[in-house]
Amino acid sequence: MPELTYREAVRDALRKALREDERVFLMGEDIAEMGGSMAVTQGLLEEFGPQRVRNTPISEMAIVGSGIGAAIQGMRPVVEIMYEDFLTLSMEQLVNQAAKHRTMSGGQVRVPLTVRTQGGAGWSPGAQHAQQLEAWFVHVPGLKVVFASTPEDVRGLLWSSIYDDNPVLFFEHRTLYPIKGEVPEELEPIPLGKARVHREGEDVTVVATGRLVHEALRAAEEAERDGVSVEVVDPRTLLPLDEETIIASVRKTTRCVTAHEAVTRGGFGAELAAVIQHGAFDWLDAPIERVGAKFAPLPFAPVMEQYVVPHAEDVYEAIRRTVARG
Amino acid sequence: MTTVEERTEPGGRPLSRDELRSFLREMLLIRRFEEKVEERFRAGELPGFLHVAIGQEAVATGVCAALAREDVIASTHRAHGHAIAKGTPVERLMAELYGKVEGCSRGYGGSMHLYDLEVGNLGANAVVAGGIPGIVGAALAFQMRGEARVAAAFFGDGATNTGTFHESLNLAQLWKLPAVFVLENNGWAESTPASQHLPLPVEKLGKRAAAYGMKLIEADGQDVEAVYLAALAAREHALSGKGPVLLHLRTYRLTGHYVGDPQVYRDKEELARERATRDPIELLKARLELPDDDWAALDAEVTAEVEAAVAFAKAGTDPKPEDALKYVYA
Numbered sequence: 001m002p003e004l005t006y007r008e009a010v011r012d013a014l015r016k017a018l019r020e021d022e023r024v025f026l027m028g029e030d031i032a033e034m035g036g037s038m039a040v041t042q043g044l045l046e047e048f049g050p051q052r053v054r055n056t057p058i059s060e061m062a063i064v065g066s067g068i069g070a071a072i073q074g075m076r077p078v079v080e081i082m083y084e085d086f087l088t089l090s091m092e093q094l095v096n097q098a099a100k101h102r103t104m105s106g107g108q109v110r111v112p113l114t115v116r117t118q119g120g121a122g123w124s125p126g127a128q129h130a131q132q133l134e135a136w137f138v139h140v141p142g143l144k145v146v147f148a149s150t151p152e153d154v155r156g157l158l159w160s161s162i163y164d165d166n167p168v169l170f171f172e173h174r175t176l177y178p179i180k181g182e183v184p185e186e187l188e189p190i191p192l193g194k195a196r197v198h199r200e201g202e203d204v205t206v207v208a209t210g211r212l213v214h215e216a217l218r219a220a221e222e223a224e225r226d227g228v229s230v231e232v233v234d235p236r237t238l239l240p241l242d243e244e245t246i247i248a249s250v251r252k253t254t255r256c257v258t259a260h261e262a263v264t265r266g267g268f269g270a271e272l273a274a275v276i277q278h279g280a281f282d283w284l285d286a287p288i289e290r291v292g293a294k295f296a297p298l299p300f301a302p303v304m305e306q307y308v309v310p311h312a313e314d315v316y317e318a319i320r321r322t323v324a325r326g
Numbered sequence: 327m328t329t330v331e332e333r334t335e336p337g338g339r340p341l342s343r344d345e346l347r348s349f350l351r352e353m354l355l356i357r358r359f360e361e362k363v364e365e366r367f368r369a370g371e372l373p374g375f376l377h378v379a380i381g382q383e384a385v386a387t388g389v390c391a392a393l394a395r396e397d398v399i400a401s402t403h404r405a406h407g408h409a410i411a412k413g414t415p416v417e418r419l420m421a422e423l424y425g426k427v428e429g430c431s432r433g434y435g436g437s438m439h440l441y442d443l444e445v446g447n448l449g450a451n452a453v454v455a456g457g458i459p460g461i462v463g464a465a466l467a468f469q470m471r472g473e474a475r476v477a478a479a480f481f482g483d484g485a486t487n488t489g490t491f492h493e494s495l496n497l498a499q500l501w502k503l504p505a506v507f508v509l510e511n512n513g514w515a516e517s518t519p520a521s522q523h524l525p526l527p528v529e530k531l532g533k534r535a536a537a538y539g540m541k542l543i544e545a546d547g548q549d550v551e552a553v554y555l556a557a558l559a560a561r562e563h564a565l566s567g568k569g570p571v572l573l574h575l576r577t578y579r580l581t582g583h584y585v586g587d588p589q590v591y592r593d594k595e596e597l598a599r600e601r602a603t604r605d606p607i608e609l610l611k612a613r614l615e616l617p618d619d620d621w622a623a624l625d626a627e628v629t630a631e632v633e634a635a636v637a638f639a640k641a642g643t644d645p646k647p648e649d650a651l652k653y654v655y656a
Binding site: 025051056057059060061062064065066067068069070071072073074075077092093096097101102103104105106107108109110111112141142144165166 | 398429430431432433434435439441442443448449451453456457458459460461462463464465466467468470477489490493494496497500652653654655656
């Protein structure tokens, strides 16, 4: 199997969709000549031209809103919001328009829009270029929310998002762009709403998203040395959520840790914990542990940044706490 | 600035008396529909709350008459007139206000979310300026596919103070999109007068087009013929590839912001003066010198249509509660 970086995998899905389907086009800030602030769309302007790879003004509301309008008219736009933090500027269109058109119209309208965005700490961007806001959107009926952690997943899930008839918030993690991974020769769509079991285990399930999937896998290796067998599950799609896979895993292991880079309070881990306690209450041998960032805007100085966001050691400690309950 | 003075279509065709009479009929239908809706609301038959556009009928009628069936619109919270003028039958609108399955949004939308994709109504919108960017996107789709269609957004003077308005017009002009931005300037942002929300005189609001290098077309929004001709010119310009148009129409809201609004903020004498002198229906009726019996017949006809719509709506089907979840996802 060929190897791609996470960045190349995103680009590969975009390129294939642009090649095969005239309805697909890209809009966003600096995505054309510059190739995007994360270099994801590099080379696409040259191949597809300025009609289909569109630089926009710095107008997040209009970027998302015009994507919605074009989607309703039968296009399949993929718009890029440069940083997740800037989703705040397009919230009205995402939450009041994209998510609600279908219901408000009594089923007349479809909004096949994909909103790609990225964020994440680990490079001292400060408080306004690194948030992890995915949980906000899980609270909005009508949206779908994807957060991929590997090159294979990001490619297959982006494809499925573009071809989903609903608005999809597609989260990428800044620090994952350079990671490499094997991908199938031909792009294989990965259905939305299907979790991936990265590692099977017997004693504890870690349900992790984004960068924390990789941290959880490191923590699992560490725990293995202590004789604790850890299963790592990545939901990949947060909305809709593959509750079945997650609950089955916890029923097997009887212990669970949730892990994401977003702040713990009100984070996606809270939703996971609620789903798991309901679906596996009689199987649980320990309280569900939640791993996430400390409750603070992300500080700039590297030592403070590293203190706030979670790492493999935090997941490891949480695993230890669940097994300590006997 | 272009002011449409000459009373002919592009190409020189004057409007016939029959055409003007059909405009009058539609405006009166909208008026009687909204009066009925107010009445039924006060009688406690309609859930939610309502905004009527009494006094603004010439804008809806004139603009939508200039649009083709395949053109699309986005409307506002004051939406009944736009929906009727774009072609949704009044019984389907009335059924929507009663929350019935037969409604134009199948009972999921209500007064502020009237949709009818078949006639190109992409939806009324309860967020001020919320529908404008979607129109930019629709126009973009038409342009990319080479379709000779325009997308038109209705919004009020209050909406011109939002970032959404600015971002949308800026983008539409940048890409020379076939869009018409219909500014229904009634001088009120809910209860706040233009003097408290605009840093320029209310009648000069069209000047904002200059900030985007956008074509401005202005007309008296109480004169349906002027509105129609201005909208035709706007549509033609938008389709020509020269870019979008800000269509600035000065109009008057002869009622409160919502049904039941006591309008404590409004000068009663000024309102009385506007009613006496700026009612678009009275203005056209006078211009046509319609005989009393002709007027009475017209009124009886549209009133009967509205009564039939109420009967249709009341006999409509209540949605099943569990159908609430039916259209969350496609």
